[in-house]
Amino acid sequence: LGQSIVYHETIDSTNTMAQKLALNGAPEGTLVIADEQTAGRGRRGRNWFSPPHSGVWMSLILRPQLPVAHAAQITLVTAVAMARALTRLTGVEAGIKWPNDILFDKRKCCGILTEMHAEFDQVHHLVLGIGINVNVPQEQFPEELQSIATSLQGVKGVPIPRAEVVRAVMEELEPLYRRYVDGGGFASIREDWKRSNITLGRQIVAQTARGPITGEALDIDEFGVLLVRREDGETEKIYSADILFA
Ligand code: BTN
Numbered sequence: 001l002g003q004s005i006v007y008h009e010t011i012d013s014t015n016t017m018a019q020k021l022a023l024n025g026a027p028e029g030t031l032v033i034a035d036e037q038t039a040g041r042g043r044r045g046r047n048w049f050s051p052p053h054s055g056v057w058m059s060l061i062l063r064p065q066l067p068v069a070h071a072a073q074i075t076l077v078t079a080v081a082m083a084r085a086l087t088r089l090t091g092v093e094a095g096i097k098w099p100n101d102i103l104f105d106k107r108k109c110c111g112i113l114t115e116m117h118a119e120f121d122q123v124h125h126l127v128l129g130i131g132i133n134v135n136v137p138q139e140q141f142p143e144e145l146q147s148i149a150t151s152l153q154g155v156k157g158v159p160i161p162r163a164e165v166v167r168a169v170m171e172e173l174e175p176l177y178r179r180y181v182d183g184g185g186f187a188s189i190r191e192d193w194k195r196s197n198i199t200l201g202r203q204i205v206a207q208t209a210r211g212p213i214t215g216e217a218l219d220i221d222e223f224g225v226l227l228v229r230r231e232d233g234e235t236e237k238i239y240s241a242d243i244l245f246a
Contacts, residue, residue, distance in 0.1 A: 001029040001060060002170045012039040015115055015129040018059035022125045028063040040131065043113055048131050049142060056132040056165050064181045066123045073186040075100045075114045076193050076224045078128055081173035082110050083196040089168050090156040095198035098226050098243055103198065107150035109133050135159045186224060203246035206238045213238065214246065
């Protein structure tokens with residue numbers, strides 16, 4: 001992975017660019033990196049704050065042979081790799097909030113946006129977008145992010161070269177991805193995800209498209225789906241949501 005790198009100083013979104021390249025046949029492992037995004041995208045149509053030279057804004061093209069139903073697992077695999085990389089870079093333990101936010105003590109430092117192209121029920125390609133706040137001085141975050149965002153520099157106390165961050169991410173991601181696609185499947189990653197997670201065992205509100213679901217986050221199943229025990233004792237499967245801690 002990352003054998004071929006496409007670099008742009010400024011771009012709208014590395015995910016959008018990677019989608020175009022993937023549709024034009026770019027091979028698995030192609031990595032798109034930018035210093036700045038003018039229209040960085042987050043999950044659920046949000047935008048992603050991507051100021052120049054302050055973060056790692058990158059997208060990786062993957063072509064796993066996977067049924068569509070398994071594709072969401074790749075995001076969880078990536079979250080494990082990201083938690084490891086960010087822990088190693090800062091010396092401070094990073095935690096995963098389901099499905100794939102990486103936090104240091106309740107503040108988000110990294111987000112993952114996986115976009116899929118499918119043909120029938122098989123994955124054609126995936127674009128794995130990774131955004132990491134690296135050297136963002138806390139006062140530079142916009143007002144609405146002040147209390148919920150942090151950067152590696154904020155955690156470690158000193159700036160970290162972005163090239164080092166990209167290297168650490170690729171070093172952690174490659175072996176986990178190989179283990180996942182070369183037969184291990186999600187079963188081989190699930191325990192690692194659980195060890196790094198900060199969601200299970202807690203009272204949460206899952207904001208889903210169907211409305212909020214309140215209860216205790218019990219576990220993730222073999223697909224990576226979150227299981228929540230509602231107050232009435234019923235267990236709900238959560239496929240996609242924003243999680244708030246109650
Ligand atoms: C989220 O937590 O909402 C996901 C954020 C993903 C941001 C990254 S930055 C690189 C890539 N390009 C984008 O436009 N978004 C992802």
